[in-house]
Structures are given as structure tokens and as C-alpha cells.
Amino acid sequence: MARGISKAFAGVKALSGVSFDVVGGEIHALLGENGAGKSTLIKVIAGVYHADAGEVQFRGERFTPRDPDESSRKGVGVVFQELPLVPDLTVAENIFFNRQPLTRLRTVAGRRMRSRAQELFEDLGLRGIDPGRQVRDLSMAARQLVAIAKVLSYDPAVLVLDEATSALGPAEVSWLLDHARQCAISGKGIIFISHRLAEVQEACDRVTVLRNGQSVGTWQLGEVGGEDLVAAMLGRRLTQLYSPRRSEPTEKVLLSVSNLSTSQRLRGVNLELHSGEILGMCGLEGQGQLDLFLALFGVVKSHGSISVEGVPRQFHSPRDAIRAGIGIALVPEDRKGEGMLPSLSVRENLSLPSLEHLHRFGILGRDVEQQFIGPAVKDLRIGRLDPEQFVGTLSGGNQQKVVVGKFLLTGAKVLLFYDLTRGVDVGTKAEIFRMMEDLAADGAGILYYSSDVTELVNVPHRIAVVFEGQIIREFRHGECGEESLVAAMVGSTDQEALVSEGGEVDS
Amino acid sequence: MSEAKLDVSRSPDGHRSPALRSATGAFGAWTRSGDIRPLAAWVLALAFLFTYAALQPGTLSNTQLGIICADTLPLAVLALGQGIVILTAGIDLSVGGVLSLSTTIAATHFTNGATMVVWGLVILAFGMAAGAVNGVLVGRFGLQPFIVTLATWSIYDGIALYVLPVEGGQVPVGFANWINNSASGLPNAIWALIVMVVIWLWFKRTRTARQIYAIGSDREGARIAGVSIDRTLVVTYAISGFCAAAAALFYVMLTASGDPTSGDSLILPSVAAVVIGGTNLFGGKGGFVGTIAGALTLTLLGDVIFVFNLPSYWTVVADGLLLILAVLMGGALQQLQLRRMMRRQ
Numbered sequence: 047m048a049r050g051i052s053k054a055f056a057g058v059k060a061l062s063g064v065s066f067d068v069v070g071g072e073i074h075a076l077l078g079e080n081g082a083g084k085s086t087l088i089k090v091i092a093g094v095y096h097a098d099a100g101e102v103q104f105r106g107e108r109f110t111p112r113d114p115d116e117s118s119r120k121g122v123g124v125v126f127q128e129l130p131l132v133p134d135l136t137v138a139e140n141i142f143f144n145r146q147p148l149t150r151l152r153t154v155a156g157r158r159m160r161s162r163a164q165e166l167f168e169d170l171g172l173r174g175i176d177p178g179r180q181v182r183d184l185s186m187a188a189r190q191l192v193a194i195a196k197v198l199s200y201d202p203a204v205l206v207l208d209e210a211t212s213a214l215g216p217a218e219v220s221w222l223l224d225h226a227r228q229c230a231i232s233g234k235g236i237i238f239i240s241h242r243l244a245e246v247q248e249a250c251d252r253v254t255v256l257r258n259g260q261s262v263g264t265w266q267l268g269e270v271g272g273e274d275l276v277a278a279m280l281g282r283r284l285t286q287l288y289s290p291r292r293s294e295p296t297e298k299v300l301l302s303v304s305n306l307s308t309s310q311r312l313r314g315v316n317l318e319l320h321s322g323e324i325l326g327m328c329g330l331e332g333q334g335q336l337d338l339f340l341a342l343f344g345v346v347k348s349h350g351s352i353s354v355e356g357v358p359r360q361f362h363s364p365r366d367a368i369r370a371g372i373g374i375a376l377v378p379e380d381r382k383g384e385g386m387l388p389s390l391s392v393r394e395n396l397s398l399p400s401l402e403h404l405h406r407f408g409i410l411g412r413d414v415e416q417q418f419i420g421p422a423v424k425d426l427r428i429g430r431l432d433p434e435q436f437v438g439t440l441s442g443g444n445q446q447k448v449v450v451g452k453f454l455l456t457g458a459k460v461l462l463f464y465d466l467t468r469g470v471d472v473g474t475k476a477e478i479f480r481m482m483e484d485l486a487a488d489g490a491g492i493l494y495y496s497s498d499v500t501e502l503v504n505v506p507h508r509i510a511v512v513f514e515g516q517i518i519r520e521f522r523h524g525e526c527g528e529e530s531l532v533a534a535m536v537g538s539t540d541q542e543a544l545v546s547e548g549g550e551v552d553s
Numbered sequence: 554m555s556e557a558k559l560d561v562s563r564s565p566d567g568h569r570s571p572a573l574r575s576a577t578g579a580f581g582a583w584t585r586s587g588d589i590r591p592l593a594a595w596v597l598a599l600a601f602l603f604t605y606a607a608l609q610p611g612t613l614s615n616t617q618l619g620i621i622c623a624d625t626l627p628l629a630v631l632a633l634g635q636g637i638v639i640l641t642a643g644i645d646l647s648v649g650g651v652l653s654l655s656t657t658i659a660a661t662h663f664t665n666g667a668t669m670v671v672w673g674l675v676i677l678a679f680g681m682a683a684g685a686v687n688g689v690l691v692g693r694f695g696l697q698p699f700i701v702t703l704a705t706w707s708i709y710d711g712i713a714l715y716v717l718p719v720e721g722g723q724v725p726v727g728f729a730n731w732i733n734n735s736a737s738g739l740p741n742a743i744w745a746l747i748v749m750v751v752i753w754l755w756f757k758r759t760r761t762a763r764q765i766y767a768i769g770s771d772r773e774g775a776r777i778a779g780v781s782i783d784r785t786l787v788v789t790y791a792i793s794g795f796c797a798a799a800a801a802l803f804y805v806m807l808t809a810s811g812d813p814t815s816g817d818s819l820i821l822p823s824v825a826a827v828v829i830g831g832t833n834l835f836g837g838k839g840g841f842v843g844t845i846a847g848a849l850t851l852t853l854l855g856d857v858i859f860v861f862n863l864p865s866y867w868t869v870v871a872d873g874l875l876l877i878l879a880v881l882m883g884g885a886l887q888q889l890q891l892r893r894m895m896r897r898q
Contacts, residue, residue, distance in 0.1 A: 387771050388770055398779070
């Protein structure tokens with residue numbers, strides 16, 4: 047169906063001379079580190095950006111949509127990483143945006159639109175999303191599904207999924223991959239972008255790797271191993287994704303929490319975090335893990351007791367938590383905001399929580415500040431970055447480093463890492479794991495939530511499973527595999543529940 | 554993180570001299586990631602100045618420049634405060650009410666040296682308190698800055714009408730003349746502007762300023778980084794109120810009387826000066842260096858219109874047109890810069 051989407055770029059460095067094609071009937075993966083140019087390429091195809099050189103062809107003809115809307119109508123549907131949904135409109139209104147069914151009076155036919163959205167969900171096998179609800183009230187995973195359903199409703203000949211799985215749970219991911227396969231069987235071409243190598247290897251036929259805005263090569267997936275792909279992405283061999291264990295938990299309790307609840311989702315959590323320990327947390331979306339992190343950092347109100355290094359504490363604001371020696375790096379599900387200040391420079395971001403110690407008579411000295419942030423710049427290998435660059439212009443991986451770095455500089459002993467590796471490429475991931483080992487070996491305690499089960503099985507010393515606002519199980523490192531962890535996450539002690547939920551996708 | 558790694562004595566870049574490093578750093582920061590809009594505002598201001606000078610010979614003399622600066626002074630002071638509020642992604646409409654009320658108090662209570670000092674301090678304290686009230690409502694209670702300051706604007710305007718129902722009153726001649734006098738060969742008004750720039754450059758390097766920029770950049774992000782949003786916003790709006798009261802003192806020097814509606818027509822220019830000066834209305838970016846050029850531009854625009862013998866209402870229309878133009882140009886400049894930045898990556 048779709049043939050010969052090729053393009054070459056010269057002027058813009060984000061992409062220089064990339065050629066790429068997807069044919070009908072295949073799922074073609076696009077791999078690359080953050081900032082390699084994957085999303086830029088997709089945006090050129092969909093008409094968000096315009097190519098400075100080179101051209102896109104669709105069905106043998108030159109394809110130049112003015113915007114993503116036109117692109118969708120002409121048969122190239124893109125599910126963008128940023129999910130361009132309008133939060134204040136309902137699910138149905140979002141899906142039929144700009145092409146709402148009208149009544150005779152030229153007003154939007156709301157009921158007809160909702161029932162059509164309902165039909166669409168049924169056709170796609172999606173359950174549990176009410177078309178009449180506002181997108182604002184939906185979980186991130188449900189929003190992702192709505193965005194996918196919207197694009198599929200145009201019945202595109204070429205379907206592009208840009209990081210569409212990063213917000214989804216295991217059952218939803220397998221639904222999406224199944225659906226993508228069905229589309230391919232019916233002759234459509236699918237471009238699949240993901241940082242999860244396992245998904246790519248499981249679902250795709252061919253793979254193209256981008257690095258620094260250039261194409262490294264295209265392979266049949268059967269012909270290359272995972273290590274080769276990672277090496278192609280990084281431009282070097284990655285010796286180890288998971289750093290060798292150098293830290294061991296000591297007897298010293300850094301953080302002790304008992305009976306912690308919030309008015310939202312947390313229902314009495316008890317936990318202890320030791321010096322030198324990495325404590326993993328897992329749970330399905332919305333089980334209270336976010337509340338736990340926010341409560342421990344004084345962002346939301348909580349009941350129950352928190353003590354840091356044996357001293358009982360009450361946190362009314364993040365300032366209290368910072369003073370008590372807690373640091374947080376929070377990557378929200380939409381990967382925007384909370385934790386970085388885009389229009390401030392790297393230097394200003396790094397020093398912000400420590401300003402109390404940096405000023406002389408209320409004035410900040412640039413030199414003092416530069417020296418202060420020096421260690422963080424060195425330790426996090428953000429040395430190549432310019433401290434005066436705006437954080438908003440950095441790639442995702444580097445932004446994450448800045449977010450972590452500022453709390454390392456406050457001398458925090460307890461570090462709360464919330465989904466720090468979401469949407470991060472393998473190279474940066476390996477660096478984050480190495481950093482976590484370093485910090486733990488230095489005596490810090492790390493509470494580490496991740497939506498990636500593979501990481502949780504490999505990185506932490508202990509794993510706590512959060513379900514319905516409580517910690518329902520704990521495993522030691524090596525005590526459980528991915529399957530048993532996923533089973534525990536759905537609140538079951540055996541495999542059966544998972545199997546029965548396999549076919550169904552709920553919000 | 555171990556203590557050793559927080560060693561502050563290590564120098565990240567030893568071989569260049571500190572002075573050179575900070576100079577190249579500052580310039581680099583400006584051209585690389587910084588904004589060119591303040592620079593553009595100065596180009597615009599100078600263009601207006603030379604246009605006016607071409608139409609009106611003698612403009613570039615010390616005295617004439619002093620008069621232009623004196624005319625600009627109230628607006629510049631007002632916009633200094635407004636700009637700081639806008640940096641937090643807020644807006645302060647109440648500066649109009651504070652200014653009106655302050656001029657009426659000055660015009661009715663300034664009689665001699667002693668009353669001037671006492672009531673001058675009262676006016677400044679009132680401005681600061683009025684601003685702090687806005688700050689508490691916006692920061693502590695999370696109300697919309699637009700609504701809060703729209704309401705307090707009306708309240709202070711009402712009190713101003715009680716103090717002085719119609720334009721009138723007077724201030725001592727010696728007080729009013731200060732703005733037209735000179736010191737060390739330079740008109741006082743120019744000195745005042747220079748002092749304000751110095752104050753701004755100091756302020757920009759304080760912790761509070763950094764926290765203000767942080768809030769404007771991303772409020773939640775700033776909170777997570779330990780910035781006290783409540784406290785910082787109270788300080789921000791208090792500064793704006795103080796500036797509005799100070800602007801009123803300069804205003805009565807120019808008019809030698811009070812006016813219960815004087816502030817209303819200065820609200821738009823105060824926002825316009827900030828925007829023309831390149832400060833982002835969504836917060837986090839900009840500063841007074843551009844704002845002062847914006848204020849000068851607006852004053853000179855009025856002067857140019859005056860030279861053409863056009864009726865004075867044209868000034869008001871032109872202010873609005875210039876504001877729209879500035880926003881358009883600002884957007885275009887930002888696009889240009891984004892493109893440049895993308896090319897570099």
C-alpha cells in the first residue's frame with residue numbers, strides 16, 4: 047500500500063540526509079537514542095515540520111501535508127508522543143475533532159458522536175473508556191489509548207506509533223501490538239517507535255536505526271541481535287546495561303514510614319529504607335505510588351508518620367523535605383514539567399534548591415555558583431553541556447540528569463526516583479543505573495519506582511508491590527521473575543488473574 | 554552524595570581568568586540561549602529618538618534628554634514593578650489604583666519638608682501593603698492575578714475619589730522642581746533612571762529574583778525545587794505596589810497636582826513597556842533592561858505625534874497599535890531564534 051517514503055535532509059542538523067521506507071504489510075521499527083531524530087523525522091512526515099531538503103513520497107507521489115490533520119485525512123496517521131488531545135473536551139469530541147457529525151442546524155450532534163466513538167472502541171476491542179468523559183479526567187494510559195483510537199478512526203494506510211507504549215500497562219501493550227499486527231496483515235504499513243527493545247524484537251519485521259540525525263542502517267529483525275541494535279544506536283558497544291552491584295544495604299535506617307495515607311489514593315503504607323539500599327517499587331498505574339512519592343516530598347498532605355535518620359518529621363512543603371535531606375526526581379507520566387524549569391539555564395536549575403547556601407548578603411555570585419554546580423556537572427557527565435544553555439532546549443535524557451543533579455547538590459541522603467527511566471534510551475539508562483549504584487555505595491538510600499518490570503527485577507535490592515494504596519508484597523532481588531512480578535501487580539498471587547485479563551484493556 | 558564531592562573550592566575551568574570567563578560567559582549566554590528582544594527594544598527606542606531628533610532639532614541636548622527622561626520616569630518605575638510581576642506569569646492591574654490614590658494623598662498632604670517626608674513614607678508603605686494584599690490573594694489563596702488586581706484597582710480608585718474628588722491639590726514647588734534640576738551636570742531624571750538600572754542589576758542577582766524567574770518558568774517545578782511560592786509572590790506584588798507608589802511621587806512632580814484617575818491611563822502603557830521590552834507574558838523570561846527601552850519608546854511615540862500636530866488621542870491609539878506590533882514582532886523574533894537554536898543542535 048504505502049511505498050517508498052524516502053527523504054533526505056541537508057540543512058537541518060536534526061536530520062541530515064535520512065532515507066527511510068516502509069512497505070505495506072510490515073511493522074518497521076525506528077530506533078535511536080533520545081535526540082537521534084526519530085520524532086523529527088515523524089514530524090516531517092506528518093507535516094508538523096517541513097523538510098529543508100529531500101522529500102517524502104506516499105504511494106509513489108510527493109507527499110507534503112500542511113499539518114497533521116491533512117496528513118491523517120490523506121492516509122498517514124501519526125500517534126504523537128506528546129498526545130495532542132484537548133483536556134477540556136470529551137473523549138468523543140477529541141476523536142472527531144474538526145469532523146464532528148452535525149445536526150441540521152449545523153450544531154455538533156453530541157449523542158451521535160458519542161455513539162460513533164463507542165462503536166469505534168468496540169471495533170477496536172477497547173473497553174472501559176467512556177466517550178462522554180473529559181480527557182482531563184482520564185489516566186495517562188487511557189489518554190494514550192484515545193489518541194491511538196483517534197488516529198485509527200481515519201483508517202490510515204500508514205500508521206505511525208511514536209512512543210505509544212511508554213504510558214501503557216502490559217496488557218494494553220499486548221493489545222496494541224496485536225492490533226498493529228492485524229493492520230499489517232491487512233496490508234498497511236506501520237512505523238513503530240519505542241525505547242523498549244523487547245517490544246521491537248517481538249513485534250517488528252524490519253528496523254532502522256538513527257544516530258545523530260543520520261540513518262545507521264536498516265535490517266531484518268531476524269538478522270540482528272539486541273546487542274547489535276544497541277551498539278548501532280550508541281555507536282559503541284554497551285558493556286553492561288545493569289551496573290555490577292557494589293552497594294549493600296546497611297543496618298542504618300534512613301527513612302522510616304508508618305501508616306502513611308493521603309486523602310487520594312494512599313491507604314496506610316509502611317516501609318523502611320536503609321542506607322546503601324535501592325528499594326524498587328512497582329504497581330499498575332494509579333495504585334497510589336505517585337501519592338507516596340509526593341507525600342514523602344511534602345507536595346501532598348498526608349497522615350501517618352515519617353522519620354528521616356530516626357528523627358520524626360512533618361512535611362508541609364517540599365522545602366521541609368529538602369531540609370530534612372530528601373531529594374526527588376519525578377518524571378510524570380506525560381514527561382513534562384515538575385522538576386525542571388525550561389526557561390532557566392542548566393546552572394540556574396542546578397542551584398535553585400541550594401540557593402540558601404550560595405548567597406552572600408542575598409546576592410548570588412556567578413563564580414561561586416559555577417563552582418558549586420561543578421561536581422554535579424562532572425558526576426552526571428553533563429560536562430558536554432553548556433551550563434548557560436536553557437534546559438528547555440536539552441534532550442530528554444539530559445533534562446533528566448539536570449533534574450537529578452540539583453538534589454545531589456543539596457546533599458540529599460534519601461532519593462526518590464519516580465520513573466526516571468521512562469522514555470529514556472539505553473545509553474542514558476545504563477548511566478542512570480550506574481549513578482544509582484554510585485549513590486547507594488556512597489550511603490544514600492534510593493526509593494525507585496519504575497514502570498519497566500525488567501528494570502525492577504534487575505536493579506533494586508528489594509521490590510515492594512503497591513496495590514490499591516498499600517504495599518501488598520515484597521520480594522528480594524533474585525526472588526522473582528518478571529511474570530511473578532506482573533502477577534503480583536494485578537493483586538494476585540498466582541498467574542491465573544493475569545491470563546484472564548489478557549484480552550481485556552481497561553483504563 | 555558524599556561530602557567530598559560537594560567541595561566548592563574546585564574550579565571547573567582554571568586556565569582562563571575569572572573576569573574574562575564571566576564576561577565571555579555573560580555575552581555568550583546572551584547571544585546563545587538568551588533573548589535578542591531586549592536588544593531589539595533598544596534599537597526601536599533609539600530609532601524613535603533619532604526620528605524625533607530629526608523633526609525637532611536640539612533634542613539631543615542634555616536638557617531636552619532630561620525632559621524626555623523626566624516624562625518617562627513615572628512609566629519606567631511603574632513598569633519596573635509590572636515587569637517583575639509579569640516574570641511570574643502574573644499581571645498587576647492595581648498599579649493604576651495605587652498610583653491614582655498615591656497622587657491624591659501627595660497633593661492633599663504635602664505642605665512642607667516634614668509632611669513630605671512623613672506622607673512620602675506613608676505613600677510608599679501603603680503601596681507596598683496594597684501590593685502585598687494582592688500577593689496574598691494570588692499566592693496563598695491561588696486566585697487569578699487578573700481578577701484580584703482588577704478588583705483592588707477598583708477599590709483604590711474609589712478611595713482616591715474620596716480623598717480628592719476632582720483633579721487638583723498641589724505639592725510644594727521645591728518638590729516638583731526636583732525632577733527638572735540637575736546634579737553634577739546631568740539632569741536628575743537621567744540620574745534616577747541610571748539608579749533604577751543599577752537597582753535592577755542588583756536585584757536580578759538576588760535569591761528572590763531567581764525564585765521569581767523559576768516560578769514564571771514552571772510553578773510546580775519551582776515548588777519541587779523548594780521555592781516557597783506564597784512568600785515569593787507576596788514579595789513580588791509588594792515590589793510592584795511599592796513601585797506604583799514611587800511612580801506616583803514622580804508623577805506629581807510632573808503635574809504638581811493630584812488626579813484620582815491618573816493611574817487608569819497608565820495601566821496599558823505599563824504592560825506595553827514590559828512587553829515591548831521583550832519580557833515574556835507567560836513568565837520566566839525578560840527583565841528591566843528591555844522594559845526601560847519600552848517605556849522610552851512609548852514616551853517618544855507621544856512626542857513624535859505631538860510634533861506632527863496630531864490631536865493627543867492619537868497617542869492612545871498609537872500605544873495600542875505599537876503594543877500589537879511589538880507582540881507580533883516578538884513572536885517573529887522568537888521563531889527566528891528557535892530556528893537558529895535548532896540548527897545548532
